Amino acid sequence: MEFVNYFGAVFEPVAFMLLLGGTIGGLILGATPGLSPTMAVALLIPFTFHLTPVQGLILLGAAYTATVAGGAVSAILLKIPGAPANIATALDGFEMAKKGEGARALQMSFLASGVGGIVGVMLLIFLTPVLAQWALAFGPSHLFWLAILGVTVIGSLDTKSTIKGLLSGALGIWLSTIGYDDIQGAQRFVFHDALTGGINIIAALIGLFAIPQVLEMLTQGRTPRKISVIEVRPNKVLHSVREMFSNLKPLGLGTVFGSIIGLIPGVGGQIAGLVAYDQSKKWSSRPEKYGTGHPEGVVAAESANNAMVGPSLVPLLTLAIPGSPTAAVLLGGLLIHGIFPGPMLFTNYPDVAWTFINSMLIGQILMVLFGLYVASLAARVARIPTPILASAVLILAVFGSYSVQQSMGDVYVMLALGVGMYFLERFGFSAAPLVLGLILGPIAENNFLQGSMIADATVGRTHYFLSGTLNLVLIGLVIASVAFSFWSTMGPRARRARTAEVQT
Amino acid sequence: MSQMSTAKRLQHLAPNVIVTALAAIVTWISFTQEPAGAYLFPRLISVFMLVLALWSLARAVLGISRVGTGLSAETALNLAPGVALILIYVFWAAKTLGFYTASTAAFLLLFTIYDPTPITSVRGWIKRIVISAAFMAVIYALFTLLLKVQMPRGLYL
Numbered sequence: 001m002e003f004v005n006y007f008g009a010v011f012e013p014v015a016f017m018l019l020l021g022g023t024i025g026g027l028i029l030g031a032t033p034g035l036s037p038t039m040a041v042a043l044l045i046p047f048t049f050h051l052t053p054v055q056g057l058i059l060l061g062a063a064y065t066a067t068v069a070g071g072a073v074s075a076i077l078l079k080i081p082g083a084p085a086n087i088a089t090a091l092d093g094f095e096m097a098k099k100g101e102g103a104r105a106l107q108m109s110f111l112a113s114g115v116g117g118i119v120g121v122m123l124l125i126f127l128t129p130v131l132a133q134w135a136l137a138f139g140p141s142h143l144f145w146l147a148i149l150g151v152t153v154i155g156s157l158d159t160k161s162t163i164k165g166l167l168s169g170a171l172g173i174w175l176s177t178i179g180y181d182d183i184q185g186a187q188r189f190v191f192h193d194a195l196t197g198g199i200n201i202i203a204a205l206i207g208l209f210a211i212p213q214v215l216e217m218l219t220q221g222r223t224p225r226k227i228s229v230i231e232v233r234p235n236k237v238l239h240s241v242r243e244m245f246s247n248l249k250p251l252g253l254g255t256v257f258g259s260i261i262g263l264i265p266g267v268g269g270q271i272a273g274l275v276a277y278d279q280s281k282k283w284s285s286r287p288e289k290y291g292t293g294h295p296e297g298v299v300a301a302e303s304a305n306n307a308m309v310g311p312s313l314v315p316l317l318t319l320a321i322p323g324s325p326t327a328a329v330l331l332g333g334l335l336i337h338g339i340f341p342g343p344m345l346f347t348n349y350p351d352v353a354w355t356f357i358n359s360m361l362i363g364q365i366l367m368v369l370f371g372l373y374v375a376s377l378a379a380r381v382a383r384i385p386t387p388i389l390a391s392a393v394l395i396l397a398v399f400g401s402y403s404v405q406q407s408m409g410d411v412y413v414m415l416a417l418g419v420g421m422y423f424l425e426r427f428g429f430s431a432a433p434l435v436l437g438l439i440l441g442p443i444a445e446n447n448f449l450q451g452s453m454i455a456d457a458t459v460g461r462t463h464y465f466l467s468g469t470l471n472l473v474l475i476g477l478v479i480a481s482v483a484f485s486f487w488s489t490m491g492p493r494a495r496r497a498r499t500a501e502v503q504t
Numbered sequence: 505m506s507q508m509s510t511a512k513r514l515q516h517l518a519p520n521v522i523v524t525a526l527a528a529i530v531t532w533i534s535f536t537q538e539p540a541g542a543y544l545f546p547r548l549i550s551v552f553m554l555v556l557a558l559w560s561l562a563r564a565v566l567g568i569s570r571v572g573t574g575l576s577a578e579t580a581l582n583l584a585p586g587v588a589l590i591l592i593y594v595f596w597a598a599k600t601l602g603f604y605t606a607s608t609a610a611f612l613l614l615f616t617i618y619d620p621t622p623i624t625s626v627r628g629w630i631k632r633i634v635i636s637a638a639f640m641a642v643i644y645a646l647f648t649l650l651l652k653v654q655m656p657r658g659l660y661l
Contacts, residue, residue: 050651161571163560167523170553174530177546186542189533214590221582222620387618391611392639394590398598398607399643403653408599415594419587427519428571445545452544 003125006354010362015058018051019359022062023366029063030070032384033080035393037067038326039209043393045202045333046400053337053349057356060333062363064326065309069113069367072302076105078383085308088273088301095293107240108247108295109302110371115244116255116303117364120310123259125357127311128346131318135343138319140451141465145474147444150321153264153481155433162485164428172437173444175199182442183449194409201332203401203410204417204438208431209325210397211418217390237372243295250280250300258307263314276304310360317341317353320443325432328439336404513567515574520557520564527557585617602658604644612636 009015022044029040041060048056071082076093089109096105138146155162155169178189179198190196244251254276261272280300281290290297313330315321320342322328334341345353401414421431455464465471531550534543589610597606612632621628647653 047646047651161560163556163563164571167553167556167560170549170556171523171526173549174546174553177549181542184539184542186539188537188542188546189530215583215586218586218614218618219579219582220618221578222618385619387615388635390586390618391614391636394614395607395611395639395643398594399603399647399653399655402603402655403647403651406654408656411594411598415590419590423575424519424523426572426575427516429519429523441549448545448548 002129002350003354003358006351007358009054009351009355010058010359015055015355015359018055018059019062019363020366022059023066023363024370026063026066027070027073027367027371030067030082031073032389033074033078033082035067035389036083036209036213037064037071037085038329039213039393040067041326041329041333042202042205042209043396043400045205045329045336046403048333049336049403053334053339053352054355056333056337057330057352058359060330061356061360062366064330065117065306065360065363066367066371068305068309069110069117069302069371072109072113072298073106076109076298077102085273085305086301088277089298089305091277091291091301092294092297095291096295096298099293101293104240104243105295105298107237107372108244109298110368111241111244112251112254112299112303113306113371114364114368115251116258116305116307117309117367118361119255120259120262120307121357121361121364122310123263124310124313124317124360127263127314128317128353128357131314132343132346135318138343138470140447140454141468142470142474143319144444144447144451144465145471145478146319146321147440147447149474149478149481150315150440151433151437151444152478154325154436155430160430161428162482165430165433165485166482168424168429168431169433169437172434172439173441174437175204175434176438176441177445182446192412194407194412196409197405199413199417199438200401200404200410201439202336202404203414205329205332205435206397206401207414207416207418208421208435209329210393211415212422212425212431214390214394214397215419215422217386217393220386244299247296247299249283250276250296251303253280253283254300254303255307258304259311261304262308262311272308273301273305276300306364317345318343322436322439325435328432328435331439512574513564516572517561517564520561524554524557524561527554530554586614589613589617598658599656600658603655604640605658607643608636608640611639 010019026037026040029035030037041063044060044063048059051059068083068085071086072089072093073082075081075086075090076097079090079094081087081090093105093109096102151169151173152166155165155167174189176199178195180186181188187196257276257279258272261275277290277297277300280296281287284290284296286294286296312324312327316327316331318341320331320340322331331341339345339349339352397414397418398411401410402408404410421429421434425431451464452461455461458464466475527550530546531554534547534550537543593606593610597609600606601609615632615636616623619628619632621631648655
């Protein structure tokens with residue numbers, strides 16, 4: 001119960017103001033279609049440079065929580081999910097809004113998000129120290145395989161093509177080797193002056209997540225997005241509270257599935273929301289009502305996508321393996337403040353770790369309070385024209401990446417990666433494994449070299465890296481994640497390809 | 505119909521060719537450059553990358569994999585002015601004209617190019633100028649006044 005000692009730090013004036021600002025700002029950003037939680041957190045990192053590590057993480061954590069929940073606003077009122085995590089919410093939420101129950105759907109979504117989110121953070125609180133203790137036994141070979149596992153899991157699960165996902169991950173690891181190598185100090189793959197110091201992770205994150213979204217917005221050209229404006233009639237909050245607690249089954253299922261899925265690296269909110277929605281439909285006494293504006297669908301989806309947030313940080317804080325793209329961006333935020341997560345985090349920086357986790361718990365409560373009352377305001381934000389959004393995100397991306405090291409080189413790298421990623425994404429490559437490769441590359445390389453030195457002096461490399469129970473378990477997981485991905489995509493994909501062939 | 509299919513196949517081939525070429529260059533550098541110790545890990549990764557790239561290329565050549573939406577002519581035409589503007593803004597204007605001048609111009613121009621309001625509309629121009637100026641004022645307050653970041657000055661601010 002060590003975490004209780006650090007609640008006070010969350011309520012210090014600056015920290016609490018940042019928590020409030022991050023929550024309200026996150027709700028607004030989340031409600032804005034085209035701004036994903038990952039991109040919102042990446043764009044916020046430059047603003048944390050002048051804050052203490054704790055304050056910076058409080059801001060980023062609050063934004064992460066609130067953007068996921070805020071995405072429900074545009075999903076419900078416009079049928080445009082604010083983030084992939086809100087896709088399932090749109091199925092019933094928009095139908096409720098069409099019937100004039102927009103406010104009811106919004107209130108239920110924020111309440112369900114709050115319940116799911118609080119349970120998720122509680123899991124983070126109780127699981128993280130246990131796992132961190134266990135992870136203390138990890139040596140260089142285990143950490144090497146763990147880093148590879150992180151990349152392969154995301155590479156094989158978060159993409160439409162397993163091969164292209166793994167290729168994106170390998171590309172990311174290679175990008176991480178650009179610049180000086182840590183052991184010999186030799187320059188590697190420096191094709192341009194801007195790459196001399198390697199690729200700055202924050203500039204890369206901003207470029208890879210913000211620029212493709214800017215370009216995607218521009219693909220609409222001068223044709224405005226067609227938005228059906230739905231009137232939000234007032235609804236009593238207490239009525240929604242009572243109603244939500246009468247939907248305990250979808251709430252429980254959403255929370256449980258969201259929490260479990262959150263723990264699996266790379267699976268993310270989109271799958272959490274859809275799986276919980278599907279399971280809730282299967283367990284429901286009225287499954288035929290799903291998709292017609294049934295509150296159970298909103299409750300299941302929203303409780304799941306917020307329940308996923310806390311557990312998705314467990315592998316990040318204990319093993320330095322980000323479980324989701326947004327967690328990868330948070331890792332960037334930690335590294336920029338000189339804090340390296342992993343087994344020693346709770347020993348070396350207990351104040352930072354626990355205050356951050358506690359702030360996420362308080363953030364969930366604030367998110368519900370503000371979500372209930374600013375939902376109708378956020379609906380207006382959701383209608384911001386895309387040319388304004390695209391221009392604003394572009395300028396923020398340029399200023400943000402420049403301010404990292406006050407270097408134009410970072411801006412060039414940010415833009416080159418962003419534009420390149422946009423075109424690659426249109427052909428089935430994915431940014432998430434590339435980012436994870438970029439972040440986990442140095443961890444993999446350092447542990448590989450360290451392990452190699454130990455191996456050369458003792459049992460030899462093959463024996464050191466390929467034997468021992470833990471190594472074999474991790475290698476097995478790497479193979480299983482890739483094999484599962486091939487198995488689950490090849491069948492349907494082959495069928496789709498055959499159908500496409502017939503159509504053309 | 506078959507021409508369109510060939511065009512699509514060629515389009516899906518292009519990114520795979522680029523990535524394979526990159527993987528080949530990286531692998532060649534990893535095996536030829538000194539000091540060899542510094543390239544130990546890149547060697548491991550580049551071989552893995554090259555194998556995957558060749559595999560992906562082979563699938564694209566055989567037309568097995570067409571993942572992703574590709575790039576239609578309409579999308580490319582819509583994107584072209586925006587991409588050109590962004591490249592000019594970052595690679596030339598930001599340093600030559602100064603960060604704030606170039607950014608204000610980039611915001612206004614990008615907004616204007618993609619704004620559905622007719623270009624001849626006076627109200628449209630007033631709206632665009634006011635929003636651009638207000639946004640840049642917020643950026644100035646955030647980065648220069650609050651975060652104290654020194655932005656490059658060019659001919660103008």
